Amino acid sequence: MPPSSFSLRARYVLPVTSEPIEHGVVTVAGGKIVAVGPAAPGGGKVHDLGEVALLPGLINAHTHLELSDCERPLGTTGLRLVDWIPQVVAHRAKRSDPGPAIVAGGLFECLQAGTTALADTVAPGFSPAEFERAPIRAALFQELIAPTPERADRALERARRHLESKPGGCWQLGLSPHAPYTVRPELLDAAIDLAARSGAPVAMHLAESLEEVELLATGNGPFRAMLESLGAWSDGLVPVPARPLDYLRKLAAAPYALIVHGNCLNAAEWDFLAERRDRMSVVYCPRSHAHFDYPAYPLGKMLAAGVNVCLGTDSRASAPDLSLLAEMRFAAERHPDVRPATLVELATRAAACALGCHAELGRLVPGMKADLTAVTLPPSPDADPCEALLHSGGRVVATWIEGTRQPPFPTAPAGVRLVDNSATLP
Ligand SMILES: [Zn+2]
Structure with missing residues (x-):
């Protein structure tokens, strides 16, 4: 003892x-x-x-531990998100068992890297056993993907079951409607409503690439072609014309909302988030950002605007490992305009605020x-x-x-x- x-x-x-x-x-x-x-x-x-x-203890605000079996990021540096997503789909399809050993390995890697709490996106059918065994505090966000109407009801039922479950040792339960291009608007509305009634946090990938912003604005472009090739497009998937701010307005109804990436948010959207910084946060994943060779992340400007930014590793499908300390160091190299003490704060206090646990962690x-x-x-x-x-x-x-x-x-x-x-x- x-x-x-x-x-x-x-x-x-x-x-x-x-x-x-x-x-x-x-x-x-x-x-x-x-x-x-x-x-x-x-x-x-x-x-x-x-x-x-x-x-x-470091708080990793965004992971997908079920992809911890990727030995290295999928694809080569600089590939487009629309070319990477089919590789993730193929990776998931080819492995025989996405089983608990993969999640256990990811949890150990996080713990060994000084992470004491994390927000994980769990895929349908995940087993809570490994999270129950690990000492790390895990907030489990059920991933919701339903680009077609037939899949929306099932996804919502999964969301309900997830929030009603009580996995031992689990720290928090939340919902992750994956992204605007994979979630029907009616499912997004219902998921946020469910989260609001349950007091659960919501995490959503948003404004990650310019192609996504183009899809929202026009309903066309490389994203639509990719989704059609995967059989994952349906009319009305995106309420054209839309912009990230429309999604932020919806997410503002959740008790806590984590905007994952937010690379292409504009100044008006930063202001919207800054006004709600006690409940809405952006998760920056520095090395995942670099894997796609996106334009420089406006970290200094977002912080100056008052946005609560925290850090995540994302998964091993787009980052080399699960070390949040490595993300902090990478961000320090990329953002010399941001004070080192601020980067330490993003990985600790800011993440605790994002997850509503700043009174304890x-x-x-x-x-x-x-x-x-x-x-x-x-x-x-x-x-x-x-x-x-x-x-x-x-x-x-x-x-x-x-x-x-x-x-x-x-x-x-x-x-x-x-x-x-x-x-x-x-
Ligand atoms: Zn992610």
Whole structure:
């Protein structure tokens, strides 16, 4: 049994909503953070983690773990989304068993990368068993795909059953009407209405590519050709002429809405989201974005407009792995105009807000659940520890969920001082 009370010292504690604390101490009792400061309350014993940054457990706001069997992203860099989607359909069709081992592998990979909570999109027929076994907090968004009227009723019934189910160990249940080009308008309306009545969050891929915006505006273009070739087109699928803002207006009725990607949203749509930032958020998936070689993501502008942006890995079908820390580092390279501390916040506090759990997760302050991640820093970190975290190859060496350490993790790289090796940590 882990001790119910312990204190951890790190070269830097990153509370997220206040300045980093050099040689800071986080004290945990009963699974919650009870103190954060320069020393343990009452001068109690402190486990020294050495040259690490101790920060809130990372929250991956968008994954599809059922695709964790992809060894590498499907297709070559720069392919069009309309050429990638048929490859995902083919990948799903050719494997004999999309089974639990794939999801279990994805969960382990996330946990090993310092992720303590995630929002996963689950395909029809998923088994909750692996999520129940894993310590990670999983918000399970049932994927809804119904591009034709015949499929809409079945999808809605699936949505109802999902929200009524009570998988053990599950953190949150939500719905994911996949995208404007795969969901009939009547299903989208019914799913949002159901989510609103159930208090459930909704996630939707929206405004990912210019071809999607063209489809909404005209009902034609490469997307329509792709959907017709898959037998996934029906008249009325898209209420032409439409624009992403029409979908945002609908999604605003959900208790919480996650807009996945949002690459092509315009300034008026950012303003719409900014006015509702406590309930509507955008999930940016940096390496998935790069896989499609989309134009530069307007991260700095969206943040300046007041949009609540968080980060996701998306799936291994469009990203090389499931490390949110790697996404943060990639974003740091791509967006030098965004402060490193802001990127840390996107992966923690902003994601907690997006999922409606900011009162419990995403910051290191007393009263929050003790979800923690320790990442090694260079022996002489820069003056800015967030910059050192994002511009070094430091590794996750320990993670706690609700005060319980999650094994197993690799030992620290050579040359990094760890006073307590991980085997003796609480
Ligand atoms: Zn996705």
